[in-house]
Amino acid sequence: MNKRAEQSGGYAAIPGSAGVERETARFAYDAETGSSLRIGWAEADITPSEPVLLAGQFHARLSEGVADPLQATAWAIDSGADHAVFVACDTISVSAELRDAVRDRLRGQAAGLDPLRVILHATHSHTAPEIRPNSSQAAHASGGASGVGLDAMPVAAYVEFAAERIAKAVAKAWTDRAEGAFAYGAGQAVVGRNRRWVNDRGQSIMYGLQPGVADTFRQIEGYEDHSVNVLSTYNTEGELSGIVVNVACPAQVGEQGYAISADFWHETRQELRRRLGERLFVLPQCSAAGDQSPRSLYGKEAELRMRELHGRTERMEIARRIANAVEETVSVIGAAAHTRAVLRHRAAFEELPANLLDESARLEATNESARWRTEFDAELDKLEQRPELRESPGWYRAATNAYGRMSWHRDVLSRWERQREGASGEKAELHVVRLGDLVFATNPYELYIDFGSQIKVRSPAVQTFLVQLAGAGTYVPSPRSVLGGGYGAVPASNPVGPEGGQKLADATVSIIRSLWEEQEG
Template identity: 40%
Template structure:
């Protein structure tokens, strides 16, 4: 019945209405803003396996530390608390299963009066951060920090800074601004036959197009303390941090250079949260004009991480110039949390047969262990599907209003088309879309799913483009709800 409803516009509207009907009514009023920030390293001091590739990589050194940065927000009317949020940006590939629960459990003990459902974790998607899932890679039993041990280490550190940010909150102000930076390019190349390939060769006779639109917005929030000192900022760009993704060392990728640059200009204590926008089909890798781009970079005397950071910081400065002119101490804060159901992408019989053959080949080579487990998960899903046990994907959706701006989260590597829809249809002056607040499966656009290729094939997608549209519509409706109030 669920899948039948999804096949019609009326069905989609019915589902949206049911979910949104469960939201509490919103009482919106301006209130005194309180802000707190904190940051810490989440880099272990022992060898660790790295996420993000099909091959096993063991890091024995640190190129730049992976960090977690926390922002605590609260609005009050006198002594009455109106709403609150704690948001933590982590240099990780994703927020894997159990991580959020582990953090919330610890924060509940540290802050018994705080509603831990209003904690949001997001990943910057560096491919050189520790593995968090056990049995994903074939790892030695000794000499390497095991994924379960890293999750314990991570949860302790993140909970500590979440509590530290919350306990340090004090009267503050906020400003928002928009800049631009050419950081990401769409990474899917379309050929003459209609097939698409991630990082495909554009210098080919059959090359016809780069597949999708590119989002170059730099959405910025700035926070000042009661003495007008800039203490924190969020930087929202539609680009995963995977410039140095193949390195065998721990590395926060370009966010490390961004933090260093911003702190050099605005104070060593500045806390910087990296928020990755909808960018499942975008990346910092050059797709064309490579020689010209590299020439200019070398003439500037910068490496690639420094070049990317230069562009982001320039975009941030544009936004800051506006944000600093309009600082708000009395703003409405509304933080809504709901669980939405998204249909899983159905596995075809042809896909299942292809993957059975592929798993049989991968199982013969220990070096292909990660690839085999990736393929096997789809066969397991096919079995559930055939037995009638396939259930919708349950996602925790956070929608936040802070003054004139909106924030919306999702678990995925969401293709840019959906993020553009959310921002274009949002009632807010400015909308921040934060992906990778969960495990991080790709959700492709309809055209990408037709074109195939990594990121749009069944192995890459737990939720397909139909689920992506459901997510988009539910998110937009939830944002509109934040602007529907007689008291605004």
């Protein structure tokens, strides 16, 4: 047993898959306090029963039915000395309103549970309801500020609906926690691909690598992370109870769709349960992946051809790749499940510097917001003069696209005003949870992978599970992305820029290291 394994403690012989002889597991306990380690799982269906506005595009998308259910999966882990609850949500992000509504409901509901140790994080599905009540999308529901008037469930109402169900799942996971053990390991699967490319003028572009511009292509902008970090939990009978699956890719295969869906995590859950047990809990985590996508920029025709030959959809192919990596990993790590491990949870509110705007950014935002305002007014006039247009499919798309882009640039002007008034940045809620030799580290952003890989390289943990979008933050780009520009790395996209990203990475590494230094001390 190596030094790091000795620090975590002993192992229980627990199989990871069928065909391996099962031995009854000893329950896990905290290596410092001697308290038993208790684990709980629960899930909730957060699929709305009426049409909603879907998040993730400038134009509004009124949902047109349900392709597959949305889930929130809660995993509670408690050593008596410390605890944490991770909640994976099939949403685009976790707004402050949703997070606070869940935590408020938990106060007094679950004895011994600190609501501030409940960590909500999103899979970044672009076919899930809008959960930001103050977003430009929210303005389009009936009676909304835009005047478009779509017959959709108000965003605030969906937040209340989802919060109620998520809070019940968290309370159940906490109440149902029982002695058990865990194991962890790492696999590989090609899921996330860098979605930004650089042309012959040094400009970076998100998507859009079409035949007409192929001769200007010079390189893919950045790195890709194909690691699949896995944590598996077991009850005292040695049975696999749950899986944490961490990949560096947002769930947005169907980012232009109109049907409510959990995207590729739906097929992935189905495939994992088919292979490892129908009652298995699956908790997805999106690692740092602000510049990643589940689709390659090139070679699309070859990939499509192979999927057709195999008879798989794109989402089915991703599910197969993830399930292969998880199954292979679980088959070996279960035989070395941890029964003794330190559990420590640290939460911090880090002040990150604002991405400062200059006069050119203010001028561009002023001009662009005015231009899109003119277009929006023209679209509203057209709808007023020709009400029959509202009977056409997608009649609201042009108007809401103009409104979304106008609002995007107005947000820049609002940031400019706050900057003039002395606002220096924003507070980011960070969580770091050490469990034996592994660590979970969260952030509220779509964090570019350069910062994510930096944290992993500097972390003393055997495995570092990064969890992005544990909040509502937008893109935090790398310095090289800002140099190239393009969507995702321009002022309108980045309230927090590379300087803030570096401070976030440094703060995260500092907290991680402090948890190792405490035990060594």
